[in-house]
Amino acid sequence: MPGHFLIFTSPIVVILCCCAALIDITSGASVEEYKLLQSTLLTNYSTSIRPLLDQDDTVFVYSGFYLAGINEVDAVNQRLITTGFLELSWDDEFLQWDEDEFDIQTLYFKQKDIWTPDVVLKNGITTFEELGGEFYYLQVTSDGRVTWLPFQVLESKCFIDITYFPFDDQKCSITFHSWSFSKDEVNVTLFVDDPSPVDSYNYVENSVWGIVSTDAFASPEIEAESEVTFILHLRRKPLYFIVNLISPIVLLGVVRLLVFVIPADAGEKMSFAMAVFLSFAVFLSIISMHLPTNSEKTSLLGVYIVVQMIIGVGTIVISSFQLRLHHRKSERKVGVFFRGVVKVERFLRCTTCNESRKVSGEKNVEVSLHDDDNGIINWTDVSSAIDFVSFWTMLVFEITAMTIIIATLIGGYDLIG
Structure with missing residues (x-):
């Protein structure tokens, strides 16, 4: 019996040992390790210094726009109101760690705790303010890649060409600009090899305007300003x-x-x-x-x-x-001009051309287009x-x-x- 018991229990022991080892291998970092890593990274971290070890280098901020809906195209005030979010991504050399040491792949920081590019809506029509807010979190991976997704209701200027109203098309641009830094310091550009820089995110169709096409471009290298522009080609629904x-x-x-x-x-x-x-x-x-x-x-x-x-x-x-x-x-005589109008009317009707009309009860008079008898007109x-x-x-x-x-x-x- 003991031998048989050992035979039957040995596989169970092996399975339990394997499960324990697997749990130990796949177990993630603890809360304390997350806190330790986060506090370590933020020690002596300054949000006013660009995230580069060599401050002579350029921070490349890659961007894309996700459109959730067109709220309004206000032709009277010439403005475009849209809802969507801007995807911004850059490398922060001060927020890198060894993934094998901490067993942590991703951290999340509040917007106010780490450096973010001061990107603003350049052609805004209301208040001039930064993107995002204190409640936004930014995703940071172990290699220092930061991803920021500020969701906004954007009010931008849009010149409305009303020539063909209501069969009109409009091209409206949404321009984001790095306000404080020069292009050599912070270069806001598009994602490399992105076929669709303007994408949709749970897009809701507008009842008046439809999207024909989208486009985007970054500022040329020769320009000192760093900005990216997203273009919406809109067409009015004229029904x-x-x-x-x-x-x-x-x-x-x-x-x-x-x-x-x-x-x-x-x-x-x-x-x-x-x-x-x-x-x-x-x-x-x-x-x-x-x-x-x-x-x-x-x-x-x-x-x-x-x-x-x-x-x-x-x-x-x-x-x-x-x-x-x-x-x-x-009793007043009909003038030559008015007689001519009557004759033109009769000619068009073709009812009096070369027809006989009875002027009196006993006499027929031949009336033509050239008849000038005052009794006729x-x-x-x-x-x-x-x-x-x-x-x-x-x-x-x-x-x-x-x-x-x-x-x-x-x-x-x-x-x-």
Whole structure:
């Protein structure tokens, strides 16, 4: 029995011994060892001295940008509001240790405890402050590689080109700059061989703007300043403006033509023309709310509405004279100009060309385009002719202007894209 017991227990003892040895080998450093290493590294450490043993060397700070979302593209104030974080990495020669001695691969330090580059948002639009905060921790590996991930809501300047609004593309830049140090002291640059310097991190799509492409570049070697710029190529999603802005404007232009269809005796021509004119003024004010107040670029859509308002003024003027002529006494002779307008209208209608009209109950008179008989043309005919000629003239102009503006906006949209 004892022999058999020894035979069965020996494998168990071997397994337990192996497990104990494995636990001993894989056991990490204790809390006291972490504290000891951290205090050792921070002894005589100065956050105001660049982390180099040779202070004549350059600290290379490698960077990349992770975009979490586009909060707003404020065209009126010309600013871009984004959420994301900047990844910064550099070597700290004062924070290196022997991994075999301490059995520790990574340490974490608060931002205020170790040296960090004074990188700021150069083209910021609000407060001028450093990245990160006291609650941020920086990761440090045993070879002295420091990684810093300050997460920020960034408000940067962005020049908005409103020429093709709402079919517009914008290129906005986010520039980070080393404020205190020269390029020979701290060189902020991009990660080497990084195909995507602007990446996404849990990116949330914006309902108005989409990202077409991204790019990034560091300042050239010949420049003294050390900075890196990330570029976002944005494209506006125009559906909202097509439905709520462009379509009503086009329909108003068509409705305005009805001014020349309403009979002069109805008494509603002037009020209808004024209502359409004021409607265009309202839409112009709505567009102005979405555009910056500058004179460098002008929205083609805004120009189109101004042209429509000019046409509206012309419509009101024509309607005013037309109503005055309509109510003019029949005893007054119709002038040559107005007779010409009537003849043009009849020629276009092709209803009086070389047709016989009965002037009296017993006599037929041959009337042609060159007939000058005052009994044939009266002021009511003049009023009707003005309506007819104005309607078709405005219709042709409206179609032409609409085609030009839409083709220009969409053409510019494709050209930019």
